[in-house]
Amino acid sequence: MEENLLEVKNLWVRYDTDAELIHAVNGVSFGLKKGETIGLAGETGAGKTTIALSIMGLVPDPPGKIINGSIQFEGKDLLRLPEKEMQSIRGGSISMVFQDPMTSLNPVLTVGEQIIEVILLHSGISKSEASRKAQDMLRMVGIPAERHLDYPHQFSGGMKQRVVIAIALACNPSLLIADEPTTALDVTIQAQILELMRNLKQEYNTAMILITHDLGVVAEICDKVAIVYAGEIIECGSITDIYENMKHPYTKGLFDSLPDIEGTAERLNVIKGRMPDPSNLPEGCKFHPRCSFQGDGCDREVPDFIEISPGHGVKCHKYR
Numbered sequence: 001m002e003e004n005l006l007e008v009k010n011l012w013v014r015y016d017t018d019a020e021l022i023h024a025v026n027g028v029s030f031g032l033k034k035g036e037t038i039g040l041a042g043e044t045g046a047g048k049t050t051i052a053l054s055i056m057g058l059v060p061d062p063p064g065k066i067i068n069g070s071i072q073f074e075g076k077d078l079l080r081l082p083e084k085e086m087q088s089i090r091g092g093s094i095s096m097v098f099q100d101p102m103t104s105l106n107p108v109l110t111v112g113e114q115i116i117e118v119i120l121l122h123s124g125i126s127k128s129e130a131s132r133k134a135q136d137m138l139r140m141v142g143i144p145a146e147r148h149l150d151y152p153h154q155f156s157g158g159m160k161q162r163v164v165i166a167i168a169l170a171c172n173p174s175l176l177i178a179d180e181p182t183t184a185l186d187v188t189i190q191a192q193i194l195e196l197m198r199n200l201k202q203e204y205n206t207a208m209i210l211i212t213h214d215l216g217v218v219a220e221i222c223d224k225v226a227i228v229y230a231g232e233i234i235e236c237g238s239i240t241d242i243y244e245n246m247k248h249p250y251t252k253g254l255f256d257s258l259p260d261i262e263g264t265a266e267r268l269n270v271i272k273g274r275m276p277d278p279s280n281l282p283e284g285c286k287f288h289p290r291c292s293f294q295g296d297g298c299d300r301e302v303p304d305f306i307e308i309s310p311g312h313g314v315k316c317h318k319y320r
Contacts, residue, residue, distance in 0.1 A: 003033075004031035004032060004033055004072075005032055005033055005034045005036075005073065005074065005174060005175065005207050006031065006032040006055070006071070006072070006073050006175060006207065007031045007032075007070075007071075007072040007073075008028060008029055008030050008031070008051070008054075008055070008069070008070075008071050008072075009029050009069055009070045009071075009072070010027050010028075010029055010068060010069045010070070011025055011027070011028045011029070011051065011054060011066070011068070011069035011070075011071065012025060012026060012027060012066070012067045012068040012069055013025035013047075013050050013051075013054055013059060013064060013065070013066050013067070013231075014064070014065055014067055015063045015064050015065075016062070016063050016065065017063045020279035021279060022278045022279050023231055023278050023279070023281055024047050024050045024064070024231055024278060025047045025050050025051055025054065025231045026047075026230070026231040026232050026281075026286075027069075027232060028047075028051055028069075028228075028231070028232065028233055029233070029305075030226055030233060030236060032175070032207050032209065033207065034174065034205065034207055035201075035205040035206070035207055036207050036208075036223050036224070037201065037207070037208040037209075037210060037221060037222045037223050037224075038208075038209055038210070038222060038223070038224050038225065038226060039210045039211075039212060039217075039218035039221075039222035039224070039225040039226070040052075040209060040210070040211045040212075040225075040226050040228050041212055041213065041214075041215060041218050041225055041226070041227055041228065041254075042213065042227055042228035042229055043213060043229075043275050044213060044275075045275055045278070046228040046229055046230065046231065046275065047228055047230070047231035047232075047278075048179075048211045048228050049099070049179055049211060050064070050231075051211075051228075052096065052177045052179055052209060052211055054066055054071065054079075055071055055073075055078065055094065055175075055177065055209075056090055056094060056096055056177065057078060057079075057081075057083075057086045057090060058090075066079060073089070073093070073094065073175070074093065074174065088122070091118055091121065091122060091171065091173075092121075092122040092171045092173065093173055093174050093175065094173055094174070094175045094176075094177070095167075095168035095169065095171070095173040095175075095176050095177070096168065096176070096177040096178075096179065097161075097164050097165055097168050097176065097177070097178040097179060097181050098164070098179055099179045099180045099183060100183070100184070101157065101160035101161045101163070101164045102157070102160065104160075104164050105152040105160060105163065105164065106152070107151065107152055107153060108151075109151075110148065110149050110150060110151055111138070111147070111148060111150060111151070111152060111155070111163045112131065112134050112135070112138075112148030112149060114163075114167060115133075115134035115137055115138070115148070115163075115166055115167050115170050116130045116131055116134045118167055118170045118171060119133055119134060119170050119171065122171045123171065131148075133170070134148055134166075134170070135148050137166040137167075137169065137170050138163070138166055140166065140169075140200070141162040141163070141165055141166045141196060141200075142162060142192075142196065143159060143162055143163065143166070157184060157185055157189070158185055158186075158189035158192065158193065161181065161182075161185065161189075161193055162193070162196065165181075165193075165196065165197065165200070169200060169204070169206075172204060172206075173206060174206065174207060175206070175207045175208070175209070176201075176206050176207070176208045176209075177208070177209045177211070178197065178208060178209070178210050178211065179211045180211060180212055180213075181193060181197065181210070181212075182194065182212075182214070182217060190217075194217065194220050194221055197221060198220070198221055201221075208221075210222055215254065215255070215258065218239070219239060219243060222239060223238065223239065224236070224237060224238045224239065224241075224242075224311070225237070225238075225239060225242045227242070227248065227250065227251050227254070229250050229275075229286060229287055230275065230276050230278065230281060230286035230287070231278065231281075231286075232286060232315060233305075233315070234248050234250055234251070234286075234287065234314070234315045234316070235247060235248040235250075235251045235313070235314045235315065235316075236312070236313050237308075237309075237311055237312035237313065238311060238312070241309070241311065241312040242312075243255075245312070247308055247312075247314040247316065247318075247319065248287075248314050248315070248316050249287065249291045249292065249293050249316065249318075250271070250287050250290075250291075253269075253271035253290075254271070256269040257269050257270055257271065271290055272290055272292075273289055273290040274290075276289070282299070283299060283300060284297070284298055284299045284300045284301050284302060284303075285298045285299075285301075285302065285303050285315075285316070285317060293318055295317060295318070297317055298317050301317070303315050303316050303317045303320075304320075306319045306320070
């Protein structure tokens with residue numbers, strides 16, 4: 001079997017504030033091969049962004065702390081690296097497109113200067129060469145090269161997102177993490193950004209982690225998907241596994257709540273209850289208070305992650 005580019009094993013993250021202890025990530029494991037895309041899908045507050053920040057080495061400490069696990073990337077455990085070495089990987093071998101392009105860009109620097117800064121930090125080329133490459137990167141994401149002299153406020157939301165993607169890809173990373181890359185964009189611009197990311201992924205063979213709550217976006221761009229709930233991956237598999245042969249009651253609830261343009265129902269189905277408070281998670285299966293298939297032991301025993309078929313696993317007592 002081809003060796004994974006990224007291997008996250010048994011990752012646990014806590015946020016210890018004065019008021020409470022927040023259990024943000026609880027034993028997450030997954031792997032990613034070169035050129036492969038995985039979607040981390042789930043509700044807001046499920047822990048998806050904290051998983052990404054852990055990989056980038058950007059969990060704010062304090063109050064955040066990685067208390068257990070390993071993150072192997074190209075044979076190195078990122079959690080054991082000194083900060084100086086991590087700085088060379090961050091933005092170089094691993095890049096991240098953050099959730100809000102409006103706040104990701106520096107308002108007092110031109111977009112060209114911001115791309116040049118990343119290139120100079122991770123390569124040994126001259127500033128004039130970096131400037132030419134920055135203009136090439138803008139062209140690659142569909143922005144005229146002459147606009148490298150413009151400031152962020154002169155761009156629309158969709159154009160800013162393209163600039164952020166250009167910055168993230170400036171050093172040809174092996175892994176790109178995209179956190180809700182189409183949030184706050186209208187559907188036409190969303191489609192353009194997704195098409196851009198798909199083309200760039202194919203051109204550079206970049207592995208990608210796509211964080212989203214939009215299952216339609218996952219279907220458009222991902223090879224496999226991990227459903228995240230209360231800081232845990234409760235089901236993981238290929239797009240076909242999850243979209244056509246879903247097993248976990250929460251996954252089924254997510255898909256049942258999607259609108260059906262061919263259906264006649266007047267109201268959408270919803271999953272009863274709310275996502276649990278991460279500072280006060282329920283005993284046993286974290287989903288059991290909302291689960292219509294709750295059985296004996298669900299409220300006491302944490303379910304194991306069970307492989308239903310090769311590459312398709314689920315965390316549910318129903319499949320013991």
